[in-house]
Amino acid sequence: MNRTVINILQRVLVNHFYKVNAGFFLFFFFVLFGVVNGSQLISYHFSLIQGMIQSYVFLACVIFAWLLYTLKCINYITKQLSEPGQQFLFVLNTAPRSKRLIWMLFVHMMVYMPVFLYAVIVAVIAAKQHYFGSMTAVIISNGFMILLSTGLYMRYLQKRVTGINFTLSAFQFSKPFFSIPLWFLWKERKQMLLVTKTFSLLLLYGFINLYEPDSPDIRPLLLIMMLIATAHCAIILQLRSFEEERLLFTKNLPVPLLKRFAWLLLMYALLLLPELVFMWKGFPLHFQLKDLPQVWLLVISILAFFHSILLMKDMDSEHYFRIAFIICATLFFILLYDPGIFLPLLLLLIAYALYRSHLYDFEKKIGLSSE
């Protein structure tokens, strides 16, 4: 029985978690292991860990990031348990409590594994270098997060709770239509939004504080903003899926195509508002006022471009992330030559052409091929 249950839990909860978050892991894998030379990888991470165990502020930031990942795991598992297709898992309640505890601990440890392995390495290095305070903080924080998650899954399985709801009912004001997808993120994809925004704001903060240009040059900021826009590609996938499922009815509304595209741009401008505002911290060292339209338009146009790509037929998440990565790499080289406002304008034009071509009548391709 134990082995069968473990196999089922592995298949329906764990494997699916890594499948739907493939883009998320790919991105963090790139950030953690792809940005440094292979020969310096170990020393890079060793220095990083040294920083963590020697500075409590740094360690607190890392533990906070682990907490965000834990929330992501909790959100995913509880959502899966509430899916009608997974209702059969409630039969596990007939087993003794100790067994259920082991099963739920197994589920959490499997989805938490990437963080857990890194945390073990941090704790071991801290112990070896006699930073026992940091070691204790790592062990206690991880232990607490693991037990908390397991306990929540147990309670959820017993239906003692109806879901992990972080609703803030105070935010009840009029919603312009273009902002509806953002409300979906706020209400139903909180952890993903929080992780993305934390990452992009930390990236921007690090850049502005650590990099001091010798002469005025907009290119470094453009590169950082491009990376920030690309970090939103998993969010865009969620927004498209929400559109297809819950906003399909709006296709019956008599709204001109150009207006729909303008709504899309407004929505992404609003989504990027924290970064666009935070960017001011770098004024005037990292950019001049005349650069603003170029920077803003670049990030918005990249997001609109990714969104339009997802409208294309047969665009699954795997293809999408691959294309997003290729676009990111291509833009990286183009931006080195400072193409000015022309690049965002071109991206916007291509995004609109794709949007116009694929929003309503993507089936024309099949029609042509079947003829």
Place this chain on the structure above:
Amino acid sequence: MDQFALLRSMLQFDTVQKHYGNFLALDIPSLTVADGVYWLKGENGSGKTSFLKMIGGLHPFTGDISLSGASIKKNRVSFLQKVNYAEAEPLYPSFLSGKYLVKLYCQTKKTDEKQSLELLEQLHIADAYTKPLGTYSSGMLKKLSLVLAFTGNPKWILLDEPLITIDTSAVPVISSLINSSRSQKGISFIITSHQPFQDNTLQLTGTMTAANQTISLLYE
């Protein structure tokens, strides 16, 4: 001259094809549907919903559909001002309220909320008007989708299984609404339903049949 002569409008289908992957689900070489009330019949999976969704602008297809000469592909906004669609199983964002959707429909269909509010009262869901849709039952969502389908000044209303999940007391309200919309405003209907309307209260113009990957039309 018929008082609704100016309102009369014909739906025309020109080499319309609907594919799912490589599977040809619907093939309508040519079809003209005069104004009226039509019952679209067919087995499950025969293409009834796909047919309505194509007209409602929700599904892509090859070929063209036009209404009084206005093509959905060339004059989409004008076409959709005249065609409203209610889904069989409507899905909306759970955090929006009924009020939000009614306002959205009224704004885009360029009409006021008075008629929608009256309909909500008639269907006994006015009390939930300001509540989030996540708190609605499936029957309440269905009623709301029907109210939205009657919003504005459509020439055609497409109702996909309008009677499923709603309570029996709402059925006569919907029948009478369809009949009055037809007689007073000249609105045409295509209705799919596996359940017959009570006592044949609908005054049907014809019956459409979805079978063998196409749609055929038989006038009464």
